[in-house]
Amino acid sequence: MTNIKLSLRSVSLSVALVFSLNAFANKDKNTNELNESLTIGIEKSLPLTQGVDGLYRNDGVAAVISEPNFIISNKINGKTENNKNDFILIAKEYLRSNAAKFGLNQNAIENLALQFVRTDKEFSVVRFIQQVHNIPVYGSSIAVTVNNKGRVTFVASNTVTGNLEEHKVLLDSLTSFSQEQALKIALNYLRIEATKFTKANYVIFKDTQNNVHEAWHFKVIPAKGNGDWDILIDSAQGNILRAENKIRNYSATAKVYKTDPLSTVKLKYGDAGFADNIDNPKSSNSSQQPKDTPELSKARTLVTLPDVTFINNNYSLTSKYAVCDDFESPNDNACPVQTANLFDFDRTNKYFDAVNVFYHIDNYLRYVNETLNVSVMPYQYKGGVHYDPHGLGGDDNSHYSESSGKLAFGQGGVDDAEDLMVVIHELGHGIHDWLTHGNSENDAENGLGEGTGDYLAAGYVRDIPENLWKPTDPKYNWVMRWDGHNPFWPGRVSNWHIGRKYPQDVIHTGDNHASGQYWSSCNLVARDKIGGQAMDKVFLSGLSKTVESTNQVGAAQAIINAAKDLKYSNDQIKGIAYAYNTVCSYNVKIPITDPEE
Template sequence: MAIKTLLAAACLLALSPPAAIAEPLVQHQRAEDQATGRGYVFDPDPLSSTRAHYGDPGYVNNHDQDSPQLKAARVQVPLPGLGKDINGKYQLVGPWAHCVAITDYDSCPHETAPVFEYTRDNPAFEAVNAYFHIDRMMRYVNQTLGLAIHPFQYAGGVRYDPHGLRVVDPKDGKTRTEANARYAREDGRIQFGGGSAHGAVSDEPDSPDFAEDGLVVIHELGHGLHDWVTHGAPADYEYEGLGEGVGDYFAAGYARDHGRWRPGDPEYHQVAVWAGEKRASNWHIGRHYPADVVNAGNEAHIAGQYWSSCNMVARDAIGGPAMDRAMLVGLAMTGRHTRQDQAAQAVLKAAEALHYTAAQLDGIRRAYTESCSYGVAGWPPPAKIGGAAPGRQTGCDYLLDLDAADPQWTASVPLQDSDAGQDLRLELDWTPLSRLRLGGPAIEMAWPQLSPGKASWDLTPLAKIAGAGRKLILSYTRDDGRVRSQPLALCLEGKTHSLPAAYFAASPFVGRLAVDVGNYINASGTLRVQLEDNRLPGEPSAAGELQLAIVDPQSRQTMHQYHANFRQDRKVPGLTVPVFRIDIPYADIGPYSGKLLQLSYRIGEARSPVATYPIIGRMASPDLPPPTFANIDHPDAGEISAGAKIDRLQPGDEVALHWEIVGQKPIVMTQTYSGPAGGQLRFAAPSLTKNHVTRWDRAVYAYSRLRTYYEIRRQGRTLLSPSQDLMVLIDRVPVTTSRQSP
């Protein structure tokens, strides 16, 4: 039942659009204005429709020039749902697709009659081509498959710019474009580029316009479907290329359904040949998961071919509509940190929840386990949720009322003999149910409280951090993440508190759900609290107040209080909910290890709930500084190699420096200081291993996460220093995206 309700929510929930997105021209979409027009397109591309090959006479781009062969390759098609602009002219704006100029160059045509018939050397041809393929695919998903999936960033059809990959170079003032295409998660729009620069300088001058290739159009739309069905939380780029594989899958299926190529043709297993991509849909042959996916050189477009290829095997086995529906419904159960094998498990469970036949389920399973090596199996049962009421709406397994007087929500999992603390994790994604888009990253809550027969996690702080109007998707993993449970959907409601709860900056050792007083979050000797301002963009500045109370867990008596006033500016419009920080003096928290810390704040009239966090760790000596390094904010391996420095030492001090590197056994280094009072010792840094990888700005960064602190044996006493958390850059690998990244 949990799976069915989650699937329904993921596919049927429609989010209201953010009001902050403005359009350059008011569009009329009254029913009486809509008409079915006609136009010329490539269906799906000029090579597939004619069974030609690039380089055959007339089948070359030739700097966007037309040819008799390319003119004959066009197909006249209906263009349904066309609306009119404010001047009464027909335009490519309909209920499922919407041509819009994102940049300075506007190639969206307007005609007095609903006739959009152009040759491919006309920039308007790409606008018509993209409209046709987006409209047809969106109607297929929503009407044929019966899944209500559409952009949550705005109302109406999918917005696209057929020549939108353009930017003005600040160095020379020239407008540049690239032979590429992209779906932009930030605003839900699709931008196409190409070699036909239309007044701009192209990186590949003789590349076809990417919007001419219907398979590129569907690939980018696949990114959008993935984004919308997960409500803004598709798998992150570096996670095994799942997103690229989803786009390739829908493009390959779209090509396969046209039936232009036969199984013996090389093009039968290729995608986007006209645009020069040639992405393979049989890449799984001779390869194995996860080795060949992980070793794809951090290139998502290569790794993603395994996902698309495996699912094309399943699609051939059970049919296009059935597999497409299971794919989309299964993706709705995934989040930002989902691997390919986890996504495969979700698709299979979606098919079970959709009551597919035994033969269909066997076809998917064989594709995943025989043609490919995902190793899917039955999921363990979901975690048991304590203190929460059953969900009242479709898609909510449980309801968490943030206005409850003293909520205590827990998740528990039966323990197995093989379970170890570091191998049993609770994974949570939260996504917005309201118009403001703030999707929190997946949080792995490891090292749970191990009680007899079960592991238990306290969900109360996280629920308050996520805030009302959000949904927690909760599952647990075993065996270092290789076994993942059936997910649950927890819906958060509340009217009294309009702000999410305050929380502490996360660390890989503690996370944000506890306060570790043995660790200075920053170098100034303070503990950093993070708050969010989710009031509407453009609202005036408002005074705010942070309230802190230390409470005895037994008597519930308040032992200490702290207040901090601030002023929050919300005048800058935008969709991003700003996160800001307040530093609390260590003396207001440090002496209270073992107690409870209660946090709340207000901004103007808006208030947060009271969040309670346990205070853990040994209190550090107030006279000892943390270990110091050349750079503690964003150090690289070279800066850390200079080692750690311990200051303010006394003669005879016996110093033990601890290095706790995530994934390794702790390392302890010892020295005895024999110099004058107030001196220092230096410790060489150990060899650091990569234990965290992320992608940003066309590069993959590998880090080592570690914690350092030291103990001093001085005059018969042992003094403990504050600890220092570090994230050390080990490696940076550029990722090439030109012509390989539609």
Template sequence: MKLKITSLILGSVLCCTGLMAQESSFEAPASGWIKENSRNLGIQNFSKLSLHSVRKGNTGETLRYQQFIKDVPVFQSEILVHFNKEGKISYTSSESFKKNLKEIDTVPSVSASDAFKKAYAASKSQGEITYQENKLFVYLTDEGDTKLVYRIVINSYERSGSWETIVNAKTREIISVKDIALYHRHQDEDAQSSKKKTKKLNKAVGFKASGSGYVYDPDPLSKTGSTYGGSYVDGNDATNASLDNARSLVTLSDIEFANNVYKLKNAYVEIRNISAPSTGLFTQATNQFLFNRSELGFEAVNAFWHIDKSLRYINETLGIVCKPTTNGGAVIYDPHALNGDDNSQYTTAGTLEFGQGGVDDAEDADVILHELGHGIHHWLSGGVSNADGLSEGSGDYWAQSYSRSLNQWPSSTPQYNWMFSWDGHNDIWNGRITNYTVLYPGSGAIHTKGQIWASALMRIYDKIGKEKTDRAFLEGLDLTTSTTNQKNAAVAVRQAAIDMLGQFGFTCK
């Protein structure tokens, strides 16, 4: 039965669009749906909802409503309403909405600066702060308590990770400290290598130019149909004729030319030193970035080209707007980071950082695109959910979607389904696969569970092709929230495909 609510209560449930929110012609029907379903949604009369995000895409228009108590947002709590191209509601989500809040005082007793000092110490941040957030939220603890908190995120130069600290805004108590960076593999996953020594550099009005550089597309083994061993080993970054011949010469589009040097920077991606070690930016006096893998510049060029190519494909070929909201819409990357660890990460600062342990991560397109996949997930949904390993599987899918499109391995070979063909599946670590047969929800670490999601998507890919699967996947992520699991993500991807019927080759048989 639908609940009839007085206008007084309705006013407390839905507030006017704030200054930071976008406008939509669907705001009235979306608000109407929320009011109509307020009892089932569990909306309490002391909280309110405000339209904070409108995204228009090939499937229609998605409106996201943020939950507030007084004027303080509730952390990771929203209701999503999606309208298809016909202007009808085709999908809704309230899985992240917090129903069990208690009304609390929302005036902090602790200053934001004091909370930051507590967080800096608790997170053991070291060196220069490269990114920080400090926001006041209403927060539902794991124990079900409603607290007023500062959520503080700190990235620092000498400490790997992106550290989130929740500080009680009334008592200064540290509620939690955790690393929220998203890695290409679990820290303990089949680790058999240690940090690699950092190699020494040989030191030697802008406009956009075209350049050239060598890359692995996607890696030396797939390019040549080889297996790890013999000439095709990491060898502490040593190169040889076989590994040099596995390179491809590519165009570096729209790179910056300023102060008589060319830089790996354009509208989509920019190189920076984000975390230790500091290896430079590899600017060149000419537009030729012709490195081999024994030179640090090779990983810089390889990562730049793959990130740029992938984002151009999404934004220009598919016509799906997908960029970070930070850094002017450009992805910032560091090809030699994390203190030389054998791992890589995406942070919500819109940054990608690649380690150098084992095979340098930025030599393998699977690693680069997996980490970019986390970013894509974040930019499309406004949050990153790793429930059931959703974001890990999304990163694996995005990398595999590209590498399989190159048609380098027959479907009868194990490598056809390998993730991290150069970085993994060797004596360093075991890599992952996209023909994982374990049934949902599976068990184990999030990276292990993510193989279920990636494998399901790749089965669809083999049936309907890359472009349609990519479109459904990307538009489906736009319908997810910060707590979406694989099951609900599958519903979202399916609905996105339905909402594109009659476009881009989508048909219903």
């Protein structure tokens, strides 16, 4: 095997390519079983212990600091609120002063690489990653929140500890496997014949046994099938160190109207006129062909699309917030381009799904960015969110891809694109990813990502006047009311916290969708307490402070701390605390408003 000398300072590469090779795909395996069999080297989410100032790992290293009590008041005096360099300086100085708390020495602090600075009106989040000899350390995020008075108000950390510098000799040696060779190993392992997206980076990786490796880190989206793989290959030995499918998906079906067809008339799936195929209303066959009915047609609402594209005398579904894009199988060109400015299709027309998704993504991101004043858009590309209304090969599923930053919706059962709660749930995965710049959490124990999607979706539909369900109605708490709660799948609920406590009833479900219901339910209690817009704003602002290892308690602490940063009233903060600590069992620390601020 040929040895290749690496230029370690410039090994990061991002390319779009199609890479063909012979693979040994086991076509007969169930997709979930295949994902499970290929998953390797995933670190388990460990319990955190409440300390005086935050949450700590079992090795004594801080994971969340909710009361940093650190300020450099002469660096920001209120006149340089948008100077990112000031926030970076303060964040770095805080980490220098508290290096031991995060299991790092001063040399490690000085070698931190700036990843991203997110600036909001009242505070900024400065993100760093660790480096060793200018090589990034995999999974080593530190997010420091600094308010406009120069005070550090919150820190979330996933530091990789140990004396990584001891591996200097290894790092300076020749590697046995080039990037191209390592990619072949990765694709063979994943049974992938061709890719539509590949991104490569050279990293330092500390495995679950605390062994340190140099590795090729690939993000791979297969050209066929469903997946968004994050995989690491040992550059010296060529073995698989870690593999995880990071696709943001759920098993469901959907139809999209301004709300869902059932909520406008307070009926359930299967009632007269309200089924995917009225000839077989009790069928669970997700491959059956949908049929329209007078009732479903009447449920459509005429809405305004405030921003579309008009080029060469044609209107298309492209705005500053949403872009219809046919990038997944079945590649049926379901994005309409037409001379008329009225997009009027029944639900059996292939263009109907595209229009529904476009309306809800555009409407929701307009609400987040312009009403809430929380800036959030994809970092993977410029412009609106790309979505495919008919993706996943027509399967009964939908997903958000972290690598590409795009959404896709399946057509099995009720078309997923027809249920606004499915649309906003998947968009919620994207928002979570974009707020944290690629450092969102969604493991099977905490399900923060799934719960975030459900929270945003449930809050959105509750605010729509056409939704006639009231809090006293059981169906008020149904999530995916049209796509789920039917013969295809049972759906989820937004009052799952009742009779349950965190963590004992939440983190051992084995299903991030189930665990996430606690997170969504508790935050919806807070939303009812302080109001929709107030809670949505602080929820998203707090979420922006988190890293990939932040659990539900850490995220709850980030949110209630953000309420202080955003200068929420004591009553509002107490309302959030009531939801988190009385109705639910997060037991977060309640921040006290500083009179100086």
